[in-house]
Structure formats: structure tokens, C-alpha cells
Amino acid sequence: MVAEESTTFAGVTRPTEEGGLGFHLKWDMGWMHDTLQYMSQAPQYRKFHHRELTCRGVYAFSENFVLALSHDEVVYGKGSLLRKMPGDEWQKFASLRLLFGYMYSLPGKKLLFMGDELGQSSEWNHEASLDWREAGFGRHKTLQRWVEDLSRFYRDTPTLHSSDFDPNGFQWINAEDGENSVLSYLRRGNDLRDVLLVVCNFTPVMQQNYRVGVPFGGEWGEVMNSDASLYGGSNQGDLGAIQAAPVPANEQPTSLNLLLPPLATLFLRPKR
Numbered sequence: 001m002v003a004e005e006s007t008t009f010a011g012v013t014r015p016t017e018e019g020g021l022g023f024h025l026k027w028d029m030g031w032m033h034d035t036l037q038y039m040s041q042a043p044q045y046r047k048f049h050h051r052e053l054t055c056r057g058v059y060a061f062s063e064n065f066v067l068a069l070s071h072d073e074v075v076y077g078k079g080s081l082l083r084k085m086p087g088d089e090w091q092k093f094a095s096l097r098l099l100f101g102y103m104y105s106l107p108g109k110k111l112l113f114m115g116d117e118l119g120q121s122s123e124w125n126h127e128a129s130l131d132w133r134e135a136g137f138g139r140h141k142t143l144q145r146w147v148e149d150l151s152r153f154y155r156d157t158p159t160l161h162s163s164d165f166d167p168n169g170f171q172w173i174n175a176e177d178g179e180n181s182v183l184s185y186l187r188r189g190n191d192l193r194d195v196l197l198v199v200c201n202f203t204p205v206m207q208q209n210y211r212v213g214v215p216f217g218g219e220w221g222e223v224m225n226s227d228a229s230l231y232g233g234s235n236q237g238d239l240g241a242i243q244a245a246p247v248p249a250n251e252q253p254t255s256l257n258l259l260l261p262p263l264a265t266l267f268l269r270p271k272r
Contacts, residue, residue, distance in 0.1 A: 001022075001023050001024050001025075002023065002024065002025045002026070002027070002066060003021070003023040003025070003026045003027065004027045004068075004070075005026055005027065005029075006027075006029040010062070011063075012026045012063055013025060013026050013063045013064040014063075024064065025064050025065065025066045025109060026063045026064065026065055026066065027065070027066050027068045027070070027111075028056070028065040028066060028067055028068065028108060029068075030055075030056065030059075031056050031065070031067055031106075031108075032067070032068055032069060032070065032073065034052040034053070034055060034056070035052070035053065035099070035102075035103075036069075036073060036084060037049070037052055038052040038053055038202075039084065039085060039095060039099055040084050040085070040086065041086070042086045042087075043086070043087070043181065043202065043203045043204055043205075043263075046178075046181045046202055046203070047178045047179055047180075047181055048178075050176075050177075050178030050181065051178075053183060053202075054175045054183075056106075057172070057175065060106075060107055060108070060167075060170070061107070061165060061166070061167045064109075064164075064165050065107075065108040065109070066108060066109045066110070066111050067103050067106060067108040067109065067110055067111065068111040069081065069103070069111065069112055069113055069116055070111065070113050071113050071124060073113075074113060074115070074116075074123050074124045075123060075124050075126075077123070078123060079123050080115070080119075080120050080121060080122055080123045080124070081096065081099075081115075081116050081119075081120075082096060082119045082120065082121060083121065083123070085099075087204065089139065090139075090232075091204055091263060092119075093119060093139040093142075093143055093232055094204070094226075094227070094232075094233060094262065094263035094264065095263050096116075096119055096143060097143060097146050097226035097227075097231055097232075097233070097263075097264070097265070098200060098201075098202065098226055098263045098264055098265050100112075100116075100146065100147055100150060100226075100265075101146075101150060101198075101200070101224070101226045101264075101265025101267075102183075102198075102200050102265055104150050104151075104153075104154050104160065105160065105185075105187065105196075105198040105200075105265065105267065106170075107163070107164045107165070107169060107170050107187075108164055109161075109164060110154075112147075114130060115130045115131075117143070117144055117147040118130070118134060118135045118140050118143065118144050119134070119139065119140050119143045119144075120134060120140075121134060138232075139232050142230065142231045142232035143231070143232065145230060145231055146226060146231040146232075149224070149231075150224065150226075153223070153224055153267075157196070158189060159187050159188065159189040159194055159195065159196050160187055160196065162189060162190070163187075163188065163189065163190075168188060169187060169188050169189070170185065170186070170187060170188070171185060171186040171188060172184075172185050173185050173186060173197070173212055173213055173214075173250045173252065174212070174213075174250050180201075180203070180207060180210075181201070181202040181203045182199065182200065182201050182202065182203075182207070182210065182260065183198075183199070183200045183202075184197065184198065184199045184200075184212045184250070185197075185198055186198070186215070193216065193270055193272065195215065195216075195269065195270065196223075196267055196268070196269050197212065197214060197220065197256075197266075197267070197268040197269070198265065198266070198267055199212055199258065199260060199265070199266045199268070200264075200265050200266075201260040201261065201262065201263065201264055202263070203262065203263070204262045204263050205262055206234075206236055206259065206260065206261060206262050207259070207260040208259050208260075209257055209259075210257070210258045210259070210260050211247070211249050211255050211256070211257050211258070212249065212250065212255060212256050212258055213248065213249035213250030213251065213252030213253075213254070213255045214244055214252055214254055214255060214256055214270075215252055215253070215254075216244065216254065216270045217244045217246065217253075217254045218243070218244055218270055218271060219241050219242070219243050219244070219270070219271045220241065220242055220243075220244060220256055220268045220269065220270050220271065221240065221241045221268060221269055221270075221271050222237055222238055222239075222240050222241060222242070222266060222267070222268050223267050223268065223269055224265070224266070224267035225237045225261065225264065225265075225266055225267075226261075226264045226265045226266075227261030227262065227263075227264035233261065233264065234261060234262060236259060236261035236262070236264075237259060237261055237266070238258055238259055241271070242256050242257070242258065242268075244256055244270075245257065256268070
């Protein structure tokens with residue numbers, strides 16, 4: 001049972017015997033508003049809005065949240081999700097891939113509104129069907145492939161969903177790099193080495209020699225990259241794997257020297 005509720009009323013997803021309302025999940029309207037507000041900014045101005053991405057950390061585990069990209073944001077003149085993204089067509093689709101990768105990697109359940117996954121150009125019209133003609137062509141098709149593979153990866157990777165409501169399942173690596181508009185964090189599972197590193201580059205600039213602290217040495221494999229050519233990206237990255245160096249960074253004992261693709265989400269995990 002899910003509550004679409006937009007106030008700060010406490011305890012919506014707490015049991016009734018503890019004074020709560022007893023819902024299983026609650027929409028995180030604040031995340032939806034702040035994230036779309038941030039993504040609508042031209043990339044050169046995003047560094048001034050970095051807190052819109054990180055403020056959720058203050059309340060992320062206060063309720064059992066659903067990260068919703070809902071119908072409310074794609075009707076009545078607000079435009080489709082695709083058209084909210086700035087830049088040329090390539091940047092718009094890259095930004096959607098980045099947004100979905102970022103969304104799937106955060107704690108909380110996921111909700112996409114129909115049409116988001118194919119990058120529909122026009123806003124939703126309740127008196128018409130989705131524009132399925134777009135679905136099988138060009139960047140719409142490669143975006144769909146990204147959402148399909150991302151959803152499969154999410155389903156098959158318990159690290160991304162088994163600890164959604166446990167603060168121990170999430171750890172910031174660097175939440176403060178607004179100057180480069182980059183976020184990096186870990187999703188953690190039950191096992192000490194059951195971790196995923198997520199790095200999001202919210203600029204259309206490829207960032208080379210970007211150092212990110214990690215808790216373990218050895219080789220880290222790139223398991224998902226929204227910039228892969230398969231998904232319509234520029235195919236930049238770290239050639240599938242990268243060796244952690246004994247260089248402390250971000251309060252971690254070792255670090256990776258990464259190439260960050262433009263407008264992209266990277267998922268990396270330590271090889272065992």
C-alpha cells in the first residue's frame with residue numbers, strides 16, 4: 001500500500017501500533033522535485049544547484065520511500081521528461097540515461113511513468129496512447145535498451161535493493177564536488193565486499209584522471225555504463241576494469257583514477 005503524500009507528516013510508513021499510518025511505502029516528492037529542477041538546469045549552472053542532489057541525505061531513511069518520476073511532471077504544459085533536459089538531442093537522451101542510472105542506484109523503490117522509458121517527445125495526453133512510433137527508432141530505441149538492461153541489473157543485484165531502508169546500505173564517497181557536478185557513493189550489501197561504486201557525471205564534459213576513493217584495493221570492474229555505444233552513448237570509460245591504487249582519497253585507503261564519460265552513470269564493483 002503506497003501513499004502519494006507530499007507533506008512532512010512523520011510516520012506515514014510506520015506501523016499503526018507505533019503511531020504511524022501503516023503504509024508500506026511513500027512517494028518521495030521532494031526527491032522528484034529537486035532532481036528534475038536540477039536536471040533542467042544548463043550543465044554550466046548545475047554547480048550552483050548541487051545541494052538539490054544531496055539534500056535528500058538528510059531524510060532518506062525517515063520513511064520507506066518510492067523514488068517516483070510520476071505523471072504529475074509530464075502533463076498540463078510541463079513537457080515530457082525528455083524535453084525537460086537541456087542541450088541538443090544527444091545531450092537530452094544522455095541526460096535521461098544518466099537520470100535513470102542515478103535513480104536506480106539510490107536507496108528507495110522505483111517508479112517510472114509510462115513513456116519515460118522510451119523518451120517520448122510529447123507530454124502525456126490522457127486522451128491518446130503513447131507515441132509507440134518513436135519506440136523502435138534511433139535514440140528512443142537505445143534508451144529503451146538502457147532501461148531494460150538497467151532494470152535487469154537492478155533485479156539481479158541485491159546490493160541495489162535489499163537494504164533500501166537501512167542507512168548501512170548507503171555511503172557517500174564524495175557528495176561535495178559541486179564544482180565538477182559529480183557524485184560518488186557506495187551501495188552496500190550484507191557481505192563486507194558486497195559493494196557497488198556509483199559515479200555520476202552531470203556535465204557534458206569527459207572528465208579524465210578523476211580520483212575516487214574506494215574501500216578495497218585490487219581490480220574493480222565496470223559493470224554498467226550509460227555512455228556505452230549500445231545505449232547511444234559516446235563509448236567512453238575505463239575499458240571494463242581498473243586497478244585501485246594505494247593512494248588514499250575521500251577518507252578511503254585506496255582509490256581509482258577514472259575517466260568519467262559525459263552525462264553518464266557508472267557502476268563498478270570489486271572483483272573477487
